[in-house]
Amino acid sequence: MFIHTYVIITVSLLLISYCRSIHAGSIEPEQPPQYVRDISHCSNNYNSPVRGRPTSIHDLHPGDIKAIAVIGDSISAGLAMENAQTECITNASFIEYRGRSFDAGGDEGSITLPNFINHYTSGKLIGSSIGQRPMPTCPDTFFCTEAPPLPSVDHFNAAIPSGTTKDMTKQINYLIPRIGKTSPLSNEWKVLTIELGQNDLAISCFPDYNVVDFTARMTAGLKMIQENIDYVFINLLSVSNSEEEVTITNDYPGYRKTFCDNPSFDIHDQECYCCHVPLGLGDTVIDANVALFNLALQEIAVKFRPRGPDATFGVLYQPFSLSIDSLPYTAISNLDGFHPNIHLHQFFAKSLWNQMFLPKHEKEHKLHYDENLGIRCPGEDDRFETG
Numbered sequence: 001m002f003i004h005t006y007v008i009i010t011v012s013l014l015l016i017s018y019c020r021s022i023h024a025g026s027i028e029p030e031q032p033p034q035y036v037r038d039i040s041h042c043s044n045n046y047n048s049p050v051r052g053r054p055t056s057i058h059d060l061h062p063g064d065i066k067a068i069a070v071i072g073d074s075i076s077a078g079l080a081m082e083n084a085q086t087e088c089i090t091n092a093s094f095i096e097y098r099g100r101s102f103d104a105g106g107d108e109g110s111i112t113l114p115n116f117i118n119h120y121t122s123g124k125l126i127g128s129s130i131g132q133r134p135m136p137t138c139p140d141t142f143f144c145t146e147a148p149p150l151p152s153v154d155h156f157n158a159a160i161p162s163g164t165t166k167d168m169t170k171q172i173n174y175l176i177p178r179i180g181k182t183s184p185l186s187n188e189w190k191v192l193t194i195e196l197g198q199n200d201l202a203i204s205c206f207p208d209y210n211v212v213d214f215t216a217r218m219t220a221g222l223k224m225i226q227e228n229i230d231y232v233f234i235n236l237l238s239v240s241n242s243e244e245e246v247t248i249t250n251d252y253p254g255y256r257k258t259f260c261d262n263p264s265f266d267i268h269d270q271e272c273y274c275c276h277v278p279l280g281l282g283d284t285v286i287d288a289n290v291a292l293f294n295l296a297l298q299e300i301a302v303k304f305r306p307r308g309p310d311a312t313f314g315v316l317y318q319p320f321s322l323s324i325d326s327l328p329y330t331a332i333s334n335l336d337g338f339h340p341n342i343h344l345h346q347f348f349a350k351s352l353w354n355q356m357f358l359p360k361h362e363k364e365h366k367l368h369y370d371e372n373l374g375i376r377c378p379g380e381d382d383r384f385e386t387g
């Protein structure tokens with residue numbers, strides 16, 4: 001009996017290893033992806049000669065990308081990313097650190113999506129934001145609804161701090177001469193990230209900002225992009241329950257700074273109107289809308305997905321909703337207890353990059369903050385996922 005079992009086990013093991021070897025012989029053995037702490041540790045020294053421009057969006061390696069662009073709000077503008085080291089703050093404390101913004105920043109050594117891509121383009125990527133600039137302020141609302149671009153810093157980052165889907169046309173019009181069909185980059189591959197909706201949500205207890213309006217404006221915006229910009233891989237980011245964020249820093253008295261000249265001024269009133277509707281009614285509306293907006297974004301992405309094997313345009317939904325419970329207060333700006341600071345920006349950059357290599361069913365559904373999240377090293381044969 002013992003010998004009998006032994007023989008069966010041995011034969012089974014032999015069979016398994018035999019099947020494995022056939023499998024390995026017929027297709028390339030799959031290497032598990034490598035994750036590193038610093039993109040410079042990823043090999044970009046490939047064996048093959050330099051590739052020509054791919055003809056299809058389904059064949060994009062980071063090294064094929066010639067330019068990066070962004071449509072977004074204060075997060076993409078890098079607002080309030082550096083914690084204030086002073087006792088109290090002033091208007092001048094509100095700085096847009098665009099060069100380190102997770103999806104647009106190109107400052108040397110910064111942990112950003114453009115810098116990850118640039119590792120594979122011999123430093124030739126065009127369009128990343130460089131440096132910083134003061135945020136303009138306006139009476140009554142503090143944030144200005146009309147904030148002119150500053151191309152010498154922004155480059156192809158069209159984000160404006162108060163950006164909602166209502167500003168999409170304006171932002172697209174800024175990008176068209178730079179990356180559109182009549183620009184010098186017309187036929188070069190571009191990555192465009194759309195990070196909008198957080199400000200729509202913050203005022204979604206008002207008419208004109210419900211999911212129907214949001215969907216209509218986002219759809220119209222993408223139509224406009226489709227008509228005017230080609231050879232573009234578009235990341236459409238989902239939205240988060242950011243209305244819950246202030247509760248995190250509220251638990252750490254003294255972390256959030258107050259205005260030197262006006263300690264009772266609560267800037268969060270301006271950042272999230274609906275959060276301050278009595279009895280938490282506004283928060284309830286926002287919470288319901290987060291789910292509705294994300295469903296809408298998924299449907300919109302399907303509508304504008306890459307069509308056919310030769311597509312040169314396509315929108316990819318990137319789940320980007322942050323698990324607020326996973327967030328330490330130290331990853332939120334101490335200027336307002338609301339904006340992501342440098343730690344969260346770096347996590348966002350790594351998350352977005354990693355998501356771009358995962359097919360739909362493998363993408364992280366919800367992002368759980370992890371300061372040690374690894375950066376994926378794409379191999380020579382890896383491509384940005386389009387399915």
Ligand SMILES: *[C@@H]1O[C@H](CO)[C@@H](O)[C@H](O)[C@H]1NC(C)=O
Pocket residue numbers: 091137138139140142261
């Ligand atoms: C700060 O900005 C607001 C909005 O523009 C303005 O009303 C206020 O006077 C400014 N404060 C200072 C000290 O300049």
